[in-house]
Amino acid sequence: xxxxxxxxxxxxxxxxxxxxxxxxxxxxxxxxxxxxxxxxxxxxxxxxxxxxxxxxxxxxxxxxxxxxxxxxxxxxxxxxxxxxxxxxxxxxxxxxxxxxxxxxxxxxxxxxxxxxxxxxxxxxxxxxxxxxxxxxxxxxxxxxxxxxxxxxxxxxxxxxxxxxxxxxxxxxxxxxxxxxxxxxxxxxxxxxxxxxxxxxxxxxxxxxxxxxxxxxxxxxxxxxxxxxxxxxxxxxxxxxxxxxxxxxxxxxxxxxxxxxxxxxxxxxxxxxxxxxxxxxxxxxxxxxxxxxxxxxxxxxxxxxxxxxxxxxxxxxxxxxxxxxxxxxxxxxxxxxxxxxxxxxxxxxxxxxxxxxxxxxx
Numbered sequence: 001x002x003x004x005x006x007x008x009x010x011x012x013x014x015x016x017x018x019x020x021x022x023x024x025x026x027x028x029x030x031x032x033x034x035x036x037x038x039x040x041x042x043x044x045x046x047x048x049x050x051x052x053x054x055x056x057x058x059x060x061x062x063x064x065x066x067x068x069x070x071x072x073x074x075x076x077x078x079x080x081x082x083x084x085x086x087x088x089x090x091x092x093x094x095x096x097x098x099x100x101x102x103x104x105x106x107x108x109x110x111x112x113x114x115x116x117x118x119x120x121x122x123x124x125x126x127x128x129x130x131x132x133x134x135x136x137x138x139x140x141x142x143x144x145x146x147x148x149x150x151x152x153x154x155x156x157x158x159x160x161x162x163x164x165x166x167x168x169x170x171x172x173x174x175x176x177x178x179x180x181x182x183x184x185x186x187x188x189x190x191x192x193x194x195x196x197x198x199x200x201x202x203x204x205x206x207x208x209x210x211x212x213x214x215x216x217x218x219x220x221x222x223x224x225x226x227x228x229x230x231x232x233x234x235x236x237x238x239x240x241x242x243x244x245x246x247x248x249x250x251x252x253x254x255x256x257x258x259x260x261x262x263x264x265x266x267x268x269x270x271x272x273x274x275x276x277x278x279x280x281x282x283x284x285x286x287x288x289x290x291x292x293x294x295x296x297x298x299x300x301x302x303x304x305x306x307x308x309x310x311x312x313x314x315x316x317x318x319x320x321x322x323x324x325x326x327x328x329x330x331x332x333x334x335x336x337x338x339x340x341x342x343x344x345x346x347x348x349x350x351x352x353x354x355x356x357x358x359x360x361x
Contacts, residue, residue: 100127
């Protein structure tokens, strides 16, 4: 090797300015024989080589003094790397809609999660149907979705068909006597891979049996999932047919999404039972859920209209401004108010005595 040239030994990692990293082969003699990862073995001048830094060395050499501006730049860089660009996201979905940031964020989180089992509880008006269609499109484009089942209220079947097929081009068929597919002659659940079906049609025992005999689903979606109810009476738990259907399907699918803007319904036990469909080990009971509510973030995605914005960061919905107005009742208004309270109190007391028997107030 010529005088002044750096010395290298066989097996040493080196870096070439154009060829990248490699490993020194035989003993150098002016020219060094190096095996490069991308190009294979090459013979290069020793003076152009430098000792390759380890990953730790590169991290240490890149350290800079902390400043708030640097931290913000790091956060923005991480966000940019994590989230797909808005323009490319719209092109990938082939959808006839303008995507909003909160929708892209949700799709990214769900599509990259394992397992994909979530309660999507966005407020009414934020586009849970669009978000679900985007998830379907994303999983299909990545080859992770062949069989999908949409279980929805009967009154929303046509709306789901229109959104999924006309807006997102997902080619779903409607199951039912007035739909595209029936099970009169064969097991339609085994032959058709993308189905929309009303929950009332599907929860019949014979249908559930055929459903479980068919291959498992890649994704099952329940719309208006707060109707998957289970009640507790004393020490007994009563599960509705809707809930039993969801229990059967949760074992027969890879991914499960529950959609509801009002999942809690003011009942901790019912809400806990709903979450058990997604992860039965997340909470021991409803009390554990209340005390450790931070764990809800693992399976519940909830955004309000205040969280939503346009693609340029502007308000998507007008901010609601509430003013409290004080006033004083006149004597006639006071008498009417007391009489109304007495009337309602008598009605509720009578209803409590008669149990579930209906009575108009």
